[in-house]
Amino acid sequence: MALLEVRDLRVTLQTSRGAHDALRAVSFDLERGHTLGLIGESGCGKSITALALMGLLPDGARVAGSIRFDGRELTTLDEPTLCTLRGHRIGMVFQEPMTALNPLHTVGRQIAEPLRLHKGLSRSAARAEALRLLERVQLPQAAQRLSAYPHQLSGGQRQRVVIAIALACGPDLLVADEPTTALDVTIQREVLDLIKELVREDGMGLLLISHNLAVMADTVERLLVMYGGTVVESGPTAAVFQRLAHPYTRGLFAARPRLGLPRGTRLSTIPGRVPALADMPPGCPFADRCDRVIDACRAAPPPAVAVGALHEARCLRICE
Amino acid sequence: MTAPLLRVDALTKRYRLPRHSLLQPAPEVLALAGVSFTLHAGKSLGVVGESGSGKSTLARLVMALEAPSSGQVLLDGVDLQTLDAAALRQTRTKLQMVFQDPFSSLDPRRTVLQTVAEPLAVLRGAGKAEQRERAAEALAAVGLAAADLQKYPHEFSGGQRQRIAIARALITRPRLIVADEPVSALDVSVQAQVLNLMQDLQDQFGVTYLFISHDLAVVDLVCDEVIVLHQGLVVEQGHPDQLFSRPQHPYTQRLLAAVPGQNPAFRNALEHPA
Numbered sequence: 106m107a108l109l110e111v112r113d114l115r116v117t118l119q120t121s122r123g124a125h126d127a128l129r130a131v132s133f134d135l136e137r138g139h140t141l142g143l144i145g146e147s148g149c150g151k152s153i154t155a156l157a158l159m160g161l162l163p164d165g166a167r168v169a170g171s172i173r174f175d176g177r178e179l180t181t182l183d184e185p186t187l188c189t190l191r192g193h194r195i196g197m198v199f200q201e202p203m204t205a206l207n208p209l210h211t212v213g214r215q216i217a218e219p220l221r222l223h224k225g226l227s228r229s230a231a232r233a234e235a236l237r238l239l240e241r242v243q244l245p246q247a248a249q250r251l252s253a254y255p256h257q258l259s260g261g262q263r264q265r266v267v268i269a270i271a272l273a274c275g276p277d278l279l280v281a282d283e284p285t286t287a288l289d290v291t292i293q294r295e296v297l298d299l300i301k302e303l304v305r306e307d308g309m310g311l312l313l314i315s316h317n318l319a320v321m322a323d324t325v326e327r328l329l330v331m332y333g334g335t336v337v338e339s340g341p342t343a344a345v346f347q348r349l350a351h352p353y354t355r356g357l358f359a360a361r362p363r364l365g366l367p368r369g370t371r372l373s374t375i376p377g378r379v380p381a382l383a384d385m386p387p388g389c390p391f392a393d394r395c396d397r398v399i400d401a402c403r404a405a406p407p408p409a410v411a412v413g414a415l416h417e418a419r420c421l422r423i424c425e
Numbered sequence: 426m427t428a429p430l431l432r433v434d435a436l437t438k439r440y441r442l443p444r445h446s447l448l449q450p451a452p453e454v455l456a457l458a459g460v461s462f463t464l465h466a467g468k469s470l471g472v473v474g475e476s477g478s479g480k481s482t483l484a485r486l487v488m489a490l491e492a493p494s495s496g497q498v499l500l501d502g503v504d505l506q507t508l509d510a511a512a513l514r515q516t517r518t519k520l521q522m523v524f525q526d527p528f529s530s531l532d533p534r535r536t537v538l539q540t541v542a543e544p545l546a547v548l549r550g551a552g553k554a555e556q557r558e559r560a561a562e563a564l565a566a567v568g569l570a571a572a573d574l575q576k577y578p579h580e581f582s583g584g585q586r587q588r589i590a591i592a593r594a595l596i597t598r599p600r601l602i603v604a605d606e607p608v609s610a611l612d613v614s615v616q617a618q619v620l621n622l623m624q625d626l627q628d629q630f631g632v633t634y635l636f637i638s639h640d641l642a643v644v645d646l647v648c649d650e651v652i653v654l655h656q657g658l659v660v661e662q663g664h665p666d667q668l669f670s671r672p673q674h675p676y677t678q679r680l681l682a683a684v685p686g687q688n689p690a691f692r693n694a695l696e697h698p699a
Binding site for chain 2 (some may be wrong): 260290294347376
C-alpha cells in the first residue's frame with residue numbers, strides 16, 4: 106500500500122460563473138521515500154491538488170474521488186481529525202516564507218508550536234527540539250536565531266525556518282508548493298539540496314509542486330504534467346523529458362529560454378491561453394491550443410495511453 | 426563609434442537605516458558602490474544579480490526616480506540630475522519603465538485607455554483624440570485590439586496585462602525602456618510570447634532596453650551585453666556568450682553553477698529538442 110493514493114480526484118469550485126471542475130479525474134501514488142513532482146502553469150490545478158490533500162480547499166468546494174493517506178480516507182475526515190494530521194503527519198512548505206510565518210512570534214516559538222500541540226512536549230523540551238531542527242536545516246547561529254523574529258532573517262533563512270516547522274513532528278509526507286520560487290538561484294539550489302537530503306534521511310514522501318521544469322529535473326523521480334485540471338502526462342522524470350510525449354509537455358519544454366541560445370532567437374510559443382474553468386472544453390483541455398489537434402480531440406477527454414514503462418499520456422496524437 | 430544613449434558613471438547610492446540609538450549616527454547601506462557602463466541606442470544591456478545586489482536601485486536611478494549619492498546618469502549626454510522639473514518632465518518621454526508584476530503595476534479602477542494613454546496626457550498634455558489614436562497604435566504594436574481600450578485590467582490574463590504595461594511604456598515612443606524583471610511573474614509559455622514581443626519591438630522601433638533579471642537564460646537570449654552586479658559592484662561585464670560560457674569572477678561562476686536543470690537526462694533532452 107502506497108503512502109498516498111489519489112484516485113479519480115475531482116474538485117468542483119464555486120466561481121463567479123457557477124460551479125466548475127478545477128480537477129478532473131486526477132490519480133497518482135506516492136510511496137514513502139520517493140519524490141513526485143506536479144508541474145504546470147497557473148490554473149492547471151497543481152495547487153488545488155495540494156490543498157485537497159490537506160483539506161484546505163476554499164469554502165464551497167466539492168470533492169469527489171478518493172485520497173488515501175497511509176490507508177486512511179482523507180476526503181471524508183472531519184476538520185478536528187484533519188488538524189491532527191496537518192503539521193504532524195503531513196508537513197507543508199509554501200512559496201512565500203514571509204507570509205507563511207507569523208511576524209509577531211519568534212522563530213523558536215513557531216517551530217515549537219507543532220511540537221507542543223501534536224507531541225505534547227513541554228516548553229523546554231520543545232525549545233531544545235526547535236534548536237536541533239534549526240541546526241538540521243543548517244541555519245547559521247541557530248541558538249541565537251531561536252529568539253529572532255521573521256523580519257530579522259533573509260528570504261532563504263526564513264524558508265529554512267518554514268522547512269524546520271514542516272519537519273518538526275517527523276511527517277510521513279512533505280508537501281512543498283513552489284518552495285523556492287521566491288528565492289535567488291544560489292539560495293534555491295541550497296534549499297532544494299536541503300529538501301532532497303532531508304527526504305532521503307527521513308524516508309518521507311515528497312510532493313513537490315513547481316512551474317519550473319529544470320527544478321523538477323533536479324529534484325523528483327516521477328513527474329506529473331498537469332493542464333486544465335487533468336494529468337496530461339506522467340512518468341519517470343528522465344523518461345518524460347526524453348520522450349515529451351504530450352504536445353503540451355513538448356510545448357512547455359520548447360518555450361523555455363535556456364542558456365546558450367543565440368541572441369535574438371525566437372522562442373517557440375504555445376498560442377492562446379489557458380481556458381478559464383467555466384470555458385473548459387468537453388474534450389481534451391489543450392485542444393484549442395494544440396497544433397496536432399483533430400476533431401476527435403474535442404469530442405471526449407482522451408484516454409491515458411502507455412508510452413513506456415510507468416509512463417503514460419492522455420493524448421490521441423502522441424508526439425513520436 | 427557614436428555617442429552612447431545612456432552613460433552611467435561611477436554611480437553610488439547610500440540609504441540611511443533607522444538609528445539603533447539616539448547617540449549614535451544612523452547606519453548606512455551602500456546599495457550601489459560605483460557602477461559605470463554605457464548603452465548604445467537599439468541595444469540591450471542585461472543586469473543580473475541576486476536580491477540586494479543593487480539591480481532595482483540602479484533602475485530607479487536611471488529613471489531619475491531617485492537621486493544618486495554621487496556619480497552621474499547621462500541620457501544623450503545630459504546629466505538627468507542637472508535638469509529642472511520642466512526639463513526632466515520633457516526628458517521623461519524618452520524614458521519608460523516596465524515593472525515585474527502586471528497585477529500590481531496596473532490600476533484596477535482605470536480602463537486600459539486611461540492607463541496606456543496616461544504618459545501622453547501627463548508628459549505632453551495630449552488631447553483626447555490623440556490619446557485614443559496613439560493608445561490604439563500602442564495596443565496594436567503589442568498584439569492587442571483597439572476594442573480592448575475600454576476594458577479593465579481584471580479582464581486580462583497575466584501575459585496580456587504585461588502587454589498592456591509594455592504598451593504604456595511604448596506610447597511616448599521612448600528611446601530607453603527600463604524593464605525590471607518583466608517576465609519573471611509570467612508562466613513559461615506566456616513568458617516566451619512576451620520575450621518574443623520585446624525583441625520584435627526592438628527590431629521595429631529601435632528601442633533600447635536596460636533589462637534587469639535574475640534569470641540568466643532570459644538575459645542571454647535578449648541582451649547584447651551583460652553586467653553582473655554583486656553587493657553594489659559590477660563584478661563582471663561582457664558579451665553574454667563569453668560571460669556565460671567562460672565566467673571569470675567567482676560570483677558569476679557560483680551563479681551559473683546554481684542554475685537548475687544540469688543533470689544529464691535534462692541536458693540531453695535539451696540537445697534534442699522537438
